Amino acid sequence: MTRSLTQSQNHFRNALAGIVLLAAAAAASAADIGQIKVAKGQVAIERQGKSLPATVGARLQASDIVRTGADGSVGITMDDDSLLSAGASSELVLERYAFDATTNRGRFDASLNKGTLAVVSGRIAKQAPDAMTVRTPNAILGVRGTEFVVSAND
Amino acid sequence: MTEVLQGARRLATAAVLCAAFAALLGGCASGGNVILLPEKDLRQTAISVKKGDQEVVLNQPYAAAKTTSAGPRAYVANAQDVATQFGPALAAQPARAAIFTLYFIEGNDELTEESARIVDSILSEIARRPVPDVLVVGHTDTVGSDQFNDALGRQRAEVVRVALMKLGVPSDDIHALSRGKRAPAILTADGVAEPRNRRVVIIVR
Numbered sequence: 001m002t003r004s005l006t007q008s009q010n011h012f013r014n015a016l017a018g019i020v021l022l023a024a025a026a027a028a029s030a031a032d033i034g035q036i037k038v039a040k041g042q043v044a045i046e047r048q049g050k051s052l053p054a055t056v057g058a059r060l061q062a063s064d065i066v067r068t069g070a071d072g073s074v075g076i077t078m079d080d081d082s083l084l085s086a087g088a089s090s091e092l093v094l095e096r097y098a099f100d101a102t103t104n105r106g107r108f109d110a111s112l113n114k115g116t117l118a119v120v121s122g123r124i125a126k127q128a129p130d131a132m133t134v135r136t137p138n139a140i141l142g143v144r145g146t147e148f149v150v151s152a153n154d
Numbered sequence: 155m156t157e158v159l160q161g162a163r164r165l166a167t168a169a170v171l172c173a174a175f176a177a178l179l180g181g182c183a184s185g186g187n188v189i190l191l192p193e194k195d196l197r198q199t200a201i202s203v204k205k206g207d208q209e210v211v212l213n214q215p216y217a218a219a220k221t222t223s224a225g226p227r228a229y230v231a232n233a234q235d236v237a238t239q240f241g242p243a244l245a246a247q248p249a250r251a252a253i254f255t256l257y258f259i260e261g262n263d264e265l266t267e268e269s270a271r272i273v274d275s276i277l278s279e280i281a282r283r284p285v286p287d288v289l290v291v292g293h294t295d296t297v298g299s300d301q302f303n304d305a306l307g308r309q310r311a312e313v314v315r316v317a318l319m320k321l322g323v324p325s326d327d328i329h330a331l332s333r334g335k336r337a338p339a340i341l342t343a344d345g346v347a348e349p350r351n352r353r354v355v356i357i358v359r
Contacts (some may be wrong), residue, residue, distance in 0.1 A: 035285065035287060037248035037359075038159070038246045040246065056285055057285040067232065073242045073245065076248065083248050085244065085245075085246040085248065085249070086246065087240065087241075087242035087243035088242055101331050102304075102334075104337075107219070111190065118243040118247055120247070126198070129203070135223055136186050137186070138186060138222060138223055139204060139221035139226055140203075140207060141201050141202065141203055141204075142202035144200040144202070147193050148189060148190045148212070149188070149236060149239070150186065150188045150189075151188075152157045152186040153185065
């Protein structure tokens with residue numbers, strides 16, 4: 001009896017710890033990492049399985065997927081001044097983003113699954129070469145600087 | 155088994171199409187490509203393109219790589235290729251950040267007279283942008299500890315943030331932060347009073 005009580009207490013504690021961790025993760029991922037500055041035609045943001053309108057001014061979070069339609073294009077300014085802009089029929093995933101504005105240290109991993117993307121790297125790549133990567137189905141780009149274009153066909 | 159055959163047929167079709175494209179356009183685009191664009195400071199620029207242990211480094215304007223399932227293949231692109239393939243993506247590029255620097259009186263959070271006069275051009279830059287966000291970054295010279303200067307930098311940034319708010323910039327659009335003495339404009343030894351390092355940098359983007 002005493003033992004099962006202790007066990008259930010442990011379960012409860014573990015569950016609680018899990019909830020706290022989840023809450024911390026949610027708080028961390030809820031931070032704005034960039035903003036849509038330009039949007040033309042059909043553009044959508046997918047966040048945690050839900051589709052959100054990608055209007056000019058919309059703020060972005062880590063793990064967001066930005067998609068453009070056949071007539072769409074989108075321009076994003078990230079917190080570290082990186083500029084990402086995608087042409088039509090593109091899918092861009094902001095996989096991982098961490099940036100400390102005081103030290104300029106950070107990490108930025110994006111994926112272009114399909115379409116076209118123009119990039120001007122920002123302070124993360126300037127502070128530490130290769131701290132920014134762009135992945136496509138066939139390659140990983142290590143970004144030392146600064147302006148480039150990349151395409152991916154699915 | 156049928157699936158495997160179909161898969162093989164699809165691959166064969168893709169290869170035929172690819173060869174046709176290659177003949178027409180001088181390259182097969184099916185895997186994608188990467189092109190480094192020209193810029194002013196060449197020392198800072200390079201892209202490494204990797205797949206497994208294969209790597210191509212792009213470090214000249216228009217140096218390019220096709221990204222294939224067999225690894226990156228280097229080639230040389232040109233401005234016309236970039237415009238044709240990436241015109242819409244480049245047209246959607248957000249405006250570059252505009253950067254202004256305001257200077258302060260030593261050990262203080264008061265602007266120099268000259269800097270107080272730049273404020274108008276900052277406001278018009280903010281007004282010009284459809285969805286502006288403004289970073290206000292406080293910097294100090296190297297007199298004093300990190301802790302002291304982080305606080306002083308924050309204090310200077312805060313003064314500018316509040317001033318911009320009073321001038322009508324929405325508070326949601328302004329973020330103040332301090333870099334203390336970590337990023338001097340003029341490199342000095344520690345403990346040197348340097349007016350050009352006592353500044354707030356305003357980044358409008």
